[in-house]
């Protein structure tokens with residue numbers, strides 16, 4: 633099996649460390665006094681462990697098209713859904729931003745701007761609805777309290793199973 637790796641020196645590290653993020657993203661951190669050559673030897677020693685982990689990495693089941701191609705379509709969809717669900721809630725929000733993010737689906741700022749990840753476009757409809765209602769309800773409740781989830785439940789009664797399903801698509 634092939635894999636790509638990067639060896640980086642870190643002034644603060646005292647040990648050699650390997651971090652596997654994906655097949656193309658294996659990071660070896662070495663203390664500054666260790667040579668890159670020694671870093672490579674260390675990596676080779678750990679190869680059986682690396683290969684075992686690589687074979688367990690699951691591919692993200694979603695395929696994303698590039699951001700520039702999809703941004704407008706994502707924004708149209710999200711605005712349409714926001715307006716649809718806000719008929720029920722009647723919350724006030726300011727601007728809606730579409731962003732290309734790697735670890736979050738959306739957020740809500742204290743000045744009532746809503747941010748959404750364009751990758752929402754590639755999720756199935758019910759998951760899109762959940763993420764939109766989630767941020768919408770943060771306009772009222774800036775937390776993940778019981779009150780917050782009871783707001784969500786008004787329009788998405790099965791939100792718990794959707795939350796679970798979303799975990800499969802955690803982007804990294």
Ligand SMILES: [Zn+2]
Nearest residue numbers: 766770775776
């Ligand atoms: Zn939240």
